[in-house]
Amino acid sequence: MGKIVSFANQKGGVGKTTTCINLAAYLAFMGKKVLVVDMDPQGNATTGLGVQKTQETLTLYDAIDGSSTITEVIKKTIVQDLDIVPATVDLAGAEIELVHMNNREKIVKNLLHQVKDKYDYVLIDCPPSLGLLTVNALTASNSVTIPMQCEFLSLEGLSQLMNTIKLVKKHLNPEIDVEGVVLTMKDERSNLIVQVAHEIQRFFGSKVYKTSIPRNVRLAEAPSHGQPIIMYEAKSKGGIAYHKLAEEFLERNKDSYKKITKIIK
Numbered sequence: 001m002g003k004i005v006s007f008a009n010q011k012g013g014v015g016k017t018t019t020c021i022n023l024a025a026y027l028a029f030m031g032k033k034v035l036v037v038d039m040d041p042q043g044n045a046t047t048g049l050g051v052q053k054t055q056e057t058l059t060l061y062d063a064i065d066g067s068s069t070i071t072e073v074i075k076k077t078i079v080q081d082l083d084i085v086p087a088t089v090d091l092a093g094a095e096i097e098l099v100h101m102n103n104r105e106k107i108v109k110n111l112l113h114q115v116k117d118k119y120d121y122v123l124i125d126c127p128p129s130l131g132l133l134t135v136n137a138l139t140a141s142n143s144v145t146i147p148m149q150c151e152f153l154s155l156e157g158l159s160q161l162m163n164t165i166k167l168v169k170k171h172l173n174p175e176i177d178v179e180g181v182v183l184t185m186k187d188e189r190s191n192l193i194v195q196v197a198h199e200i201q202r203f204f205g206s207k208v209y210k211t212s213i214p215r216n217v218r219l220a221e222a223p224s225h226g227q228p229i230i231m232y233e234a235k236s237k238g239g240i241a242y243h244k245l246a247e248e249f250l251e252r253n254k255d256s257y258k259k260i261t262k263i264i265k
Contacts, residue, residue, distance in 0.1 A: 002035070002116035003253070005123050005179055006141040008165075011157050012128035014149040015184030017044045018219060019245075020125040022238075025049075025228035026246035028082035031258035032120040035074070037112070038087035039133050045125040046086040050078035050226035053088050061090045063111050065097060070111040079228065083119075091133070098132045105132070105172050109140035120255075130164045138168040143179035148200055150186045150193040150212075155200070178204070180252065182245065183212040211244040230260075 007020040017040065024034045038045040039060060043053055051057075057075075062068035063085070074083050098104045116122050124137045138144060144165060148158075169176050181204045187193050201208045213219075216238035222229045229239040243260065250257045 002119040002122050003143070004112060004116060004141045005121065006126055006134075006137040006144045007123065007147060008126040008134055008138065008144050008161065009146055009148065009157075010128055010130045010134070010161055011149075014147050015182075015213060016128070016147045017048060017125050018223075019145070019147045019182055019184065019213065019242075020123050021045050021048045021223075022219075022228050022230070022242040023246055023249060024082055024121075024123050025079050025230050026242055026260075027121055027250070027257075028079050029230055029260050030246060030250065032081065032250075032255075033118065034082045035085065035115070035119045035122045036077075036082065037085045037108075037122060037124040037137075039091070039108070039137050040087060040125055040127040041089050041092040042127075043087045043089070043091075044223065046084060046088070047226060048223035049082070049084055049228065051075055051084055051086050053086065057086055057088065059086045059088050059090060060108075061088070061094050064094045064107055070114050074115065078226070078231065095132050098136070105135050105139050108133075108136040109173075112140050130160065135164070135168060135172070138165060138176060139172045141173070141176055143177055145179045145182060147182045147184050149184050150196045150200075152192070152196055155196065158203070178207050180249075181208045183208065185215045186212040187215055209245060209248055211241060211248050213238065213241045213245070216241075 007016050009016050024036045028034045058068050058073040063070045063073050073085055077084050126134045126137045183197055214237050218233045218236035219238035222232035
């Protein structure tokens with residue numbers, strides 16, 4: 001039975017999509033069958049995994065409105081054993097349409113329930129908001145991972161996000177819990193960043209991953225080439241960090257994995 005993990009943070013630009021797609025790619029290289037669900041209308045996870053968006057592309061929106069099945073919208077990516085439910089800007093309309101649907105918070109949960117057993121892990125890239133799409137993702141998930149940039153403003157929206165998770169746990173999904181917190185864009189040379197990182201670790205304790213993600217030019221470049229970092233430049237600092245994060249993720253889940261012996265670049 002596949003474990004469903006949402007990647008959520010209502011603050012944009014914190015490395016949420018980068019973390020979701022790169023962790024997914026490493027998990028696939030380590031022998032896991034993985035599905036990424038792009039729930040962000042910007043469709044950055046779709047682009048970052050090399051899937052072309054055209055007018056004919058079936059997306060999560062088509063599954064939500066019932067014009068296609070969830071199986072029909074799943075596409076293969078450039079990574080073996082890594083599939084994706086794509087998203088385009090059309091998904092923005094789903095937020096409005098969901099308002100009028102019965103059991104509107106559980107639409108995505110019911111869709112993913114049909115396919116999750118085909119995968120070891122289903123990773124959901126949430127939009128940078130706390131609207132109905134994110135609530136749907138959290139309701140469908142076993143856990144949530146929070147990528148957080150090491151800056152003061154990241155702390156400001158944290159209570160709002162935690163309150164949303166608390167409300168979903170109380171009313172919609174008693175199973176959900178915080179899987180972990182990933183510190184992103186970390187620069188050890190900055191005293192403020194180190195200070196903020198300590199504050200996050202004080203709040204979340206052992207939930208914070210030991211592996212943090214550094215600022216890295218190669219990580220920023222990879223999506224424009226439609227490749228995860230393991231295929232673009234695995235030996236970069238960002239590539240090495242996400243490899244370690246994937247190992248730590250699987251170890252936390254007490255899941256054995258295949259060692260990556262062949263580095264792409």
